[in-house]
Amino acid sequence: MVTARRISQLIFFIFFIYLFFQAAYPYDTWIPADLFLRSSPLIATATFLATKIVIPTLIIAIVLLALSLLLGRYFCGWICPLGTVIDLGDRLNRNFLKGRPNTIRQLRSWKFSILVVIVIASLFSVQLIWFFDPIVIITRSMTATLYPLFAFLVEAGLNLLLKIGVLQDQLFSLYDLLRQRILPVHSTFFQQSVLFAVILVGILLLSLISRRFWCRYLCPLGALFGLFASMRFTRGIAVASEQCIDCGKCQRICKMDAINDDFRSHARSECIECMSCVAVCPTNAISYQLRPKLAVQRVDMSRRRFVYSSVTGLMTLGLIRTGFKSPTSAGQVVRPPGALPEPEFLDRCVRCQECVRICSTTGACLQPGQLESGWEGLWTPMVNARHGYCEYNCNLCGKVCPTGAIHPLELEQKQQIRMGTAYFDKSRCIPWYRGEDCLVCEEHCPLPDKAIKFDVREARRPDGTIAIVKFPYVDEKLCIGCGICVTKCPVPGPGGLFLTNAHQQRWGQEPIF
Amino acid sequence: MRTINRREFLRIAGAAGAAVAGLTPHFGLFGGENQAGSAAKLIVVYNGNPSSMVQKAIDALGGINRFVKKGDVVVVKPNIGWDRVPEQAATTNPELVAEIVRLCLKAGASKVKVFDRTCNEPRRCYHRSQIEQFARQAGAEVSHIYEQKFKAAAIPNGQQLKSWPFYADALEADVFINVPIAKHHSLSRVTLGMKNMMGIIGGNRGEIHNRFDQKIVDLNTVIKPQLTIIDAVRILVNNGPQGGNLNDVREMNTIIAGVDPVAVDAYAATLFGLRPAELGFLVEAQRRGLGSFDLNLMKIEKIDLKG
Numbered sequence: 005m006v007t008a009r010r011i012s013q014l015i016f017f018i019f020f021i022y023l024f025f026q027a028a029y030p031y032d033t034w035i036p037a038d039l040f041l042r043s044s045p046l047i048a049t050a051t052f053l054a055t056k057i058v059i060p061t062l063i064i065a066i067v068l069l070a071l072s073l074l075l076g077r078y079f080c081g082w083i084c085p086l087g088t089v090i091d092l093g094d095r096l097n098r099n100f101l102k103g104r105p106n107t108i109r110q111l112r113s114w115k116f117s118i119l120v121v122i123v124i125a126s127l128f129s130v131q132l133i134w135f136f137d138p139i140v141i142i143t144r145s146m147t148a149t150l151y152p153l154f155a156f157l158v159e160a161g162l163n164l165l166l167k168i169g170v171l172q173d174q175l176f177s178l179y180d181l182l183r184q185r186i187l188p189v190h191s192t193f194f195q196q197s198v199l200f201a202v203i204l205v206g207i208l209l210l211s212l213i214s215r216r217f218w219c220r221y222l223c224p225l226g227a228l229f230g231l232f233a234s235m236r237f238t239r240g241i242a243v244a245s246e247q248c249i250d251c252g253k254c255q256r257i258c259k260m261d262a263i264n265d266d267f268r269s270h271a272r273s274e275c276i277e278c279m280s281c282v283a284v285c286p287t288n289a290i291s292y293q294l295r296p297k298l299a300v301q302r303v304d305m306s307r308r309r310f311v312y313s314s315v316t317g318l319m320t321l322g323l324i325r326t327g328f329k330s331p332t333s334a335g336q337v338v339r340p341p342g343a344l345p346e347p348e349f350l351d352r353c354v355r356c357q358e359c360v361r362i363c364s365t366t367g368a369c370l371q372p373g374q375l376e377s378g379w380e381g382l383w384t385p386m387v388n389a390r391h392g393y394c395e396y397n398c399n400l401c402g403k404v405c406p407t408g409a410i411h412p413l414e415l416e417q418k419q420q421i422r423m424g425t426a427y428f429d430k431s432r433c434i435p436w437y438r439g440e441d442c443l444v445c446e447e448h449c450p451l452p453d454k455a456i457k458f459d460v461r462e463a464r465r466p467d468g469t470i471a472i473v474k475f476p477y478v479d480e481k482l483c484i485g486c487g488i489c490v491t492k493c494p495v496p497g498p499g500g501l502f503l504t505n506a507h508q509q510r511w512g513q514e515p516i517f
Numbered sequence: 518m519r520t521i522n523r524r525e526f527l528r529i530a531g532a533a534g535a536a537v538a539g540l541t542p543h544f545g546l547f548g549g550e551n552q553a554g555s556a557a558k559l560i561v562v563y564n565g566n567p568s569s570m571v572q573k574a575i576d577a578l579g580g581i582n583r584f585v586k587k588g589d590v591v592v593v594k595p596n597i598g599w600d601r602v603p604e605q606a607a608t609t610n611p612e613l614v615a616e617i618v619r620l621c622l623k624a625g626a627s628k629v630k631v632f633d634r635t636c637n638e639p640r641r642c643y644h645r646s647q648i649e650q651f652a653r654q655a656g657a658e659v660s661h662i663y664e665q666k667f668k669a670a671a672i673p674n675g676q677q678l679k680s681w682p683f684y685a686d687a688l689e690a691d692v693f694i695n696v697p698i699a700k701h702h703s704l705s706r707v708t709l710g711m712k713n714m715m716g717i718i719g720g721n722r723g724e725i726h727n728r729f730d731q732k733i734v735d736l737n738t739v740i741k742p743q744l745t746i747i748d749a750v751r752i753l754v755n756n757g758p759q760g761g762n763l764n765d766v767r768e769m770n771t772i773i774a775g776v777d778p779v780a781v782d783a784y785a786a787t788l789f790g791l792r793p794a795e796l797g798f799l800v801e802a803q804r805r806g807l808g809s810f811d812l813n814l815m816k817i818e819k820i821d822l823k824g
Contacts, residue, residue, distance in 0.1 A: 396600065
């Protein structure tokens, strides 16, 4: 059984990595790349509560949650990719952890507190799952931290080999091959990647205190599964009392510290069905049974703690809501095409960075936002048009959004929906301030009837000479805010144009013009 | 789709030629050793399919063996700049590229490389332009651009640029065949062969766009194509160089080939109703001895495949 569980963990982890690499241009897979995110009941619960509707893509998560009434926290032990990573870390830590006390049981209730805070906040339309959902954490870390690191190292290795100067042609063909799917076509760097790394490493380092620290004491998805597991209809781990010799091996091997001190019972909300105890028991007293047994166990959550957590939830959401939003920076927040109106977008966006990931394989405009739109908008996807632009012929971001915060658009719709509008900064644009032709922006404007037009006029240059110059301007009615003009502008720094969300058309809204 | 008929076309070309003759008092120098011999000979083929037209054009120039020797490494440089399909006339005709690749390989080229530094995401451009597929089938080595392969090249005769990164494969090639598509371009009015050389340079290409005429000629002094073949099967007459509107596309079914890059561009400009002397980069190129835009001095051989 332990072997079966390990194989399952491995398969799901490989599947997770596979889907990660599938979330890339040209995205021709029939399996949705955001399948793991769609499978997180925490994402489903929080977004259902925040939006007050049932989002169809997330129904699979509810099925998986209902399954835990039969199978307990099977998801944590057998499927969760973050759990697998933590298990791997714990394995490497084995020697360090040996002989340490395995029990800090009073911390068990923390995860329920976090769950309550999240649920209360979502009820009032403030999303907090993005900080706590394990699937979100691992997806975001993959996108923004681990994959860039991987790509950097592979490319560094290739460059090193290229410097040696032999087999150049073969190396470049290998490079070409890798670039089709594995390596990025242009360098992928993300804002706050170091912060995401710190969070992931922090979670792994918590295992120095005890194994699966995150899963035992902090993970709100685990808490949600645990809540259902405590009401399960089946027995799960069962101990034949008379066969038990009180050796305590099961308790020592238990990753989750789920086994009580009588060695004959366990906390169902904690057990992740990993089967280690079944395997370790010298007298085969422990078995795994799916026979029905109806009995609800209390979870480690006192009424008082529930009240405290609810109050904390209210405070947190209040603090986030009352944070200052700078109108200047908020006006520069350009959302992906098909994004819902901002309040609904924030209700749904779980900051998993799937859209950022898939975008980085083509136009590379999306970045995890910082505090541009306040704390509510932290890590939400926004366009950084100086770094990348929205590819005119691309509509992939909406296809991988697990919660529909970005509506999946047909290409024709996407090519018409307005993300924002570009404006010239005439004090920085070459024709305007220097009296010389340039028109790089106009050349790159992808619209069949270009949104950047120009006047041909006489201009006096700074040196006093007169020249005929093409002066570009934006036709506000035509611009869709893809940002390619901003990206390609040769003026360094802020550039001769900038992108704002003026006249943006969110999904479901009527166009301004 | 509106097509210009041949008579109209010849009338424009003729008028343009006459105008140029009147406007240019000095005769251009035919520079560059690789343009010696039948330097001013220009081949214009029309009314065939892309492969037959390019075969004819190269035959008329003396055959592919004149350009490609056994064992040569050849670069065939199309325009793959945009994420557009061939019908939109923003990228070089894929059949034309493939036929040139086949001819080079038949002449004994050890390798034919096809690449371009794209403006949109490269995989999209390579794929949707169909150049990747066609050129690969023809036996070319089609690859993306690699930052690692750019090398700073000195531009001793540069007026605006003294050095610029160039793609090593282009610098090291034995033969460079430039295969642009003829398109409208707001800054330079048209983009043809000389402008197509921007696909082999690194750095911030946007910087080339101010004082463009001088800078583009600077770049063209570094690598001189042995042969320029302009794809005017379909040309983009407005909203270039990217297009996107099929109403801006004209079916010309024409190919212009020659060894003088300035002459080839000069002739192609007339397809847009422009006089070569109106184009700053051609004037600058002739002044610096890269070739001649004087249509009256050229020996233009027109081949109509229809009749």
